[in-house]
Amino acid sequence: MKKMINSLLNMFYPSFxxxxxxxxxxxxxxxxxxxxxxxxxxxxHINKGNPTRALFAGYQQINEVSSYxxxxxxxxxxxxxxxxxxxxNKSLAEYLGRIAANELKNDGFYASVDTIVPVPLHPxxxxxxxxxxxxxxxxxxxxxxxxxxxxxxxxxxxxxKSQTRKTTYERHxxxxxxxxxxxxEALAGHHILLVDDVITTGATTSACIDALIxxxxxxxxxxxxxxxxxxx
Numbered sequence: 001m002k003k004m005i006n007s008l009l010n011m012f013y014p015s016f017x018x019x020x021x022x023x024x025x026x027x028x029x030x031x032x033x034x035x036x037x038x039x040x041x042x043x044x045h046i047n048k049g050n051p052t053r054a055l056f057a058g059y060q061q062i063n064e065v066s067s068y069x070x071x072x073x074x075x076x077x078x079x080x081x082x083x084x085x086x087x088x089n090k091s092l093a094e095y096l097g098r099i100a101a102n103e104l105k106n107d108g109f110y111a112s113v114d115t116i117v118p119v120p121l122h123p124x125x126x127x128x129x130x131x132x133x134x135x136x137x138x139x140x141x142x143x144x145x146x147x148x149x150x151x152x153x154x155x156x157x158x159x160x161k162s163q164t165r166k167t168t169y170e171r172h173x174x175x176x177x178x179x180x181x182x183x184x185e186a187l188a189g190h191h192i193l194l195v196d197d198v199i200t201t202g203a204t205t206s207a208c209i210d211a212l213i214x215x216x217x218x219x220x221x222x223x224x225x226x227x228x229x230x231x232x
Contacts, residue, residue: 018083018092019076030095040070040077042228045109052228055202061213061221063191064110067228068100071198077227081197084133093133096226097140097195105144110222113193116142116149119208120179122159137226138195147193153183154211175207181215191220199225 015024019035031039044050045066053065071077084093104110118134126132135151142149158178181187192212196205205223212219 071227093136094140097137101141101144119196179211
């Protein structure tokens with residue numbers, strides 16, 4: 001019955017591909033198959049010397065690092081990220097996390113991760129947006145890896161303005177000491193997967209890593225971002 005109702009709804013109120021705007025068939029979500037296959041994937045997880053990993057090369061505690069899509073101004077990924085970041089598209093965030101995780105898991109990536117930590121937003125920014133987009137990306141990943149999500153043991157204490165127009169140095173100074181671990185015992189001894197939506201210089205993610213290591217020096221950390229800017 002549910003399948004019949006969905007078919008009728010799709011007939012009279014069809015969903016459209018977010019990229020090409022063609023109607024989606026029953027088995028498709030958010031994108032048609034053609035556009036899904038055409039996403040600008042980095043395939044960084046099969047390259048141990050990938051540019052995302054290079055951003056965190058100075059940390060001994062870092063295990064595996066990858067970004068799923070290339071982010072370019074006015075490009076497909078920017079449209080997707082803006083949809084989940086500024087328009088509350090939770091289902092898209094979760095879907096992108098899930099499809100990325102399926103590919104990564106099939107290639108044995110992040111195999112020993114047991115806890116997923118979304119990079120937290122400041123409470124003011126979270127209220128403005130209505131949710132933390134990284135948390136819903138993390139939910140998609142967790143559904144594939146069957147891991148727990150911890151979104152309470154580290155928090156963002158300092159509100160920072162947009163870093164878009166800042167230099168690399170200014171970005172790192174701007175986010176220094178903005179995170180605090182509130183529950184050491186929940187994280188100690190675990191292999192954490194830190195999840196973010198976009199990495200540009202890695203400043204925010206590095207600040208989060210610094211807070212985790214300061215609280216639990218023996219911790220293992222891997223990093224996943226949904227996207228990374230092309231200049232890297």
